[in-house]
Amino acid sequence: MDTEAGLGSLPHVPATRRPVPEAERALVERWRSDGGELVELLAQVRARTGGVTAFRLGPSPTVLVTDPQAVQHVLALHPELYVKRSHRARLLIGDGVMAATGAAWKRQRRLLQSQFTGVGMRRYEQRITAAARTTAERWDRYARTGQTFEVGQEMHRFALDAIWRSLTGHPLDDDTERELAAVTAVGSALPSLPADAAAARDAVAADLARIAAVAGRAIEAARSGVSGPDGPGLVHVLTDAAAEHPEYTDQLIRDELVTLLAAGHETTASTLTWLYLLLDQHPAAREEALGAGSAGSPQRRQAVQALIHETLRLYPSAWLLPRHAAEADTLAGYTVEAGTDILVCPYLTHRDPELWPDPEHFDPRRFLTPDGRPTHPGAYFPFGIGPRACLGLQFALRESTVLLEHLLPAHVPVFSSTPEKTTYGITVRPDGPTPATLAPPLA
Numbered sequence: 001m002d003t004e005a006g007l008g009s010l011p012h013v014p015a016t017r018r019p020v021p022e023a024e025r026a027l028v029e030r031w032r033s034d035g036g037e038l039v040e041l042l043a044q045v046r047a048r049t050g051g052v053t054a055f056r057l058g059p060s061p062t063v064l065v066t067d068p069q070a071v072q073h074v075l076a077l078h079p080e081l082y083v084k085r086s087h088r089a090r091l092l093i094g095d096g097v098m099a100a101t102g103a104a105w106k107r108q109r110r111l112l113q114s115q116f117t118g119v120g121m122r123r124y125e126q127r128i129t130a131a132a133r134t135t136a137e138r139w140d141r142y143a144r145t146g147q148t149f150e151v152g153q154e155m156h157r158f159a160l161d162a163i164w165r166s167l168t169g170h171p172l173d174d175d176t177e178r179e180l181a182a183v184t185a186v187g188s189a190l191p192s193l194p195a196d197a198a199a200a201r202d203a204v205a206a207d208l209a210r211i212a213a214v215a216g217r218a219i220e221a222a223r224s225g226v227s228g229p230d231g232p233g234l235v236h237v238l239t240d241a242a243a244e245h246p247e248y249t250d251q252l253i254r255d256e257l258v259t260l261l262a263a264g265h266e267t268t269a270s271t272l273t274w275l276y277l278l279l280d281q282h283p284a285a286r287e288e289a290l291g292a293g294s295a296g297s298p299q300r301r302q303a304v305q306a307l308i309h310e311t312l313r314l315y316p317s318a319w320l321l322p323r324h325a326a327e328a329d330t331l332a333g334y335t336v337e338a339g340t341d342i343l344v345c346p347y348l349t350h351r352d353p354e355l356w357p358d359p360e361h362f363d364p365r366r367f368l369t370p371d372g373r374p375t376h377p378g379a380y381f382p383f384g385i386g387p388r389a390c391l392g393l394q395f396a397l398r399e400s401t402v403l404l405e406h407l408l409p410a411h412v413p414v415f416s417s418t419p420e421k422t423t424y425g426i427t428v429r430p431d432g433p434t435p436a437t438l439a440p441p442l443a
Contacts, residue, residue: 025056027041027044027045027055028041028055028056028057031044037424038320038424039319039320039345039347039348039424041057042064042320042343042345042348043348045064046064046066046345046348050067051065051066051067051068051070051332051349051352052064052065052066052067052070052331052332052334054334057341058341060339060340060341061337061339061340061341062340062341062342062343063331063336063340063341063342063343064343064345064348065331065342065343065344065345066344066345066348066349066352067332067349067378068349068355068374068376068377068378068379069332069376069378070331070332070378071344071349071378071379071381071385072376072377072378072385072386073331073332074323074331074342074344075321075323075344075378075381075384075385075386075388075389076377076378076385076386076387077386078329079386079387079388080326081325081326081327081329082323082324082325082326082329082342083101083323083324083326084099084101084322084323084324084388085322085323085324086099089187089190089262089426091186091190091193091197091200091201091204091208092183092186092187092190092208092211092258092262093255093258093259093262094251094252094254094255094258094259095251095252095255096108096252096255096256096258096259096260097109097112097256097259097391098259098263099255099259104247107245107247108256109387109391111237111238111241112234112237112256112260112391113391115234115237116391116392116393116394116395117394121394121395121398124165124166124395125398126230127162127165127166127169127230128162128165128166128395128398128399128402129402130165130171130230131158131161131162131165131171131172131399131403132158132162132399132402132403132405132406132407133406134158134161134171135154135157135158135161135403135406135407136406136407136410138154139154139407139410139411139438140410142437142438143410143411143438146437147437148416148435148436148437149435149436149437150433150434150435150436151273151276151277151413151415151434151435151436152269152273152430152433152434155268155269155270155272155273155276156184156265156266156269157172157177158269158272158399158403159264159265159266159268159269159272159399160172160177160180160261160265160269162264162265162268162399163260163261163264163265163395164176164180164261165228165230165233166233166234166264166395167218167233167234167235167257167260167261167264168218168221168222168228168233168235169227169228169229169230169231169232169233170228170229170230171228171229171230176214179210179211179213179214180211180214180261182206182207182208182210182211183211183258183261183262183265183266184266185204185207186204186207186208186211187262187266187425187426187427188425189203189204190425190426191425191426211258212254215254215257215258216250216254218235218257219235219238219239219250219253219254219257221235222235222236222238222239223239234257234260235253235257238253238256238257239253260392263390263391263392264392264395264396266426266427267317267318267390267392267396267427268396268399268400270315270317270427270428270429270430271308271311271312271315271317271396271400272400272403272404273429273430273434274311274314274315274428274429274430275307275308275311275400275404276413276434277415277418277419277430277434278310278311278314278362279307280413280415280418281362282362283412285307285362285363285364286307286408286412288303288364288365289303289304289306289307289364289408290303290408290409295405295409296405300405301401301405302368303364303368304401304404304405304408305367305397305401306364306365306366306367306368307364307404308397308400308401308404309364309366309367309380309382310362310363310364310366310367311362312382313350313356313366313380313382314350314351314360314362315347315428316346316347316350316381316382316383316428317382317383317390317396317427318346318382318383318384318390318426318427319345319346319347319424319427319428320343320344320345320346320347320424321343321344321345321346321384322341322342322343322344323341323342323343323344324339324340324341324342325337325338325339325340325341325342326338346381346382346384347424347428349378349379349380349381350379350380350382355374355379356373356374356379383396411438411439412438412439413436413437413438413439414436414437414438414439415434415435415436416435416436416437417432417433417435418430418432418434419431419432419433419434420432
């Protein structure tokens with residue numbers, strides 16, 4: 001690693017006592033004065049010294065981690081040393097499983113994990129399919145009328161419908177959709193809210209109240225034994241848990257419900273929006289996916305999933321995974337002192353040319369050929385890896401696959417404009433509208 005550049009990787013000096021080189025200070029100060037995105041600074045830092053890099057972003061030392069082995073070390077092998085300190089979305093999700101730590105996190109994850117694997121996932125198959133059919137029917141109407149619509153909004157509506165059906169047993173209605181727009185509003189506002197917790201809460205108080213009202217009604221219905229037309233949902237699992245686990249208060253159930261709502265639709269909606277924007281630039285990728293096999297065949301499904309995985313490579317669900325070194329450790333041969341901030345960055349790992357040839361190019365074939373992608377688990381982790389990997393991984397992949405199986409053969413969006421910028425918040429999303437009409441399919 002090029003320690004002469006001023007961004008060394010802690011070879012022998014404890015991180016808390018390491019001086020801040022002038023080259024490093026100038027790089028950070030220039031970034032601050034330019035008002036650039038954090039990802040731009042991290043890319044420059046990584047370019048100088050590689051996959052495990054120390055620099056100083058604030059009062060505490062910081063280590064950027066993009067090397068696959070170091071990623072695995074932090075997230076999968078030693079999660080007890082590299083911990084979550086405070087989730088960026090705690091204002092929204094409270095003590096939900098994404099923000100919980102320690103014994104509380106273990107209890108909450110154990111309860112939910114069974115719902116998103118194996119038998120649990122099969123329970124929600126019909127609900128996901130129903131949400132996809134509803135979206136396909138809307139797109140059929142758009143095609144008949146020539147109506148301009150927002151692709152991003154459509155993806156949000158579908159993903160919210162799928163998770164709402166799974167949570168409550170009810171299809172998403174217009175009133176609930178309008179109220180739950182507050183979840184997206186709060187999530188989008190988080191990066192710019194005041195640092196003071198009370199001031200931040202006051203700034204989004206109206207939206208938080210709308211979310212609490214919707215969650216409260218769903219919880220009350222589940223407690224009363226009321227199920228939707230699709231039967232009981234995840235909210236019923238949470239309310240039933242309260243009978244045996246007193247820690248599942250109304251507030252914690254609300255926090256889990258909002259966590260599942262936020263995580264269960266924002267990331268999927270962003271991924272699907274990016275996918276359609278990428279297909280607009282690379283229409284041959286759609287043709288290859290549809291030509292891989294007949295509808296419903298394993299070959300077609302594998303090709304559709306390759307589209308999703310390649311989109312997630314370029315735009316991972318969580319582009320940055322902050323951790324905090326609870327104890328001193330040796331990471332990739334370098335000393336990391338307790339108190340160091342760790343920034344694991346899937347976005348940069350997925351675009352590393354040493355791991356992914358021509359990394360900026362959209363090429364789903366990487367996930368279809370035997371040697372198309374690196375095999376190390378720390379080289380591709382759009383949902384994280386290790387014990388704190390996203391619970392909803394299988395749910396997200398399943399709903400995305402089902403929707404694309406319905407839409408890709410029938411419709412080709414034609415965008416009248418596309419976003420020119422990207423927003424790096426809790427998720428990576430297109431920064432701007434995505435208006436389109438539907439053309440006849442190319443095949």
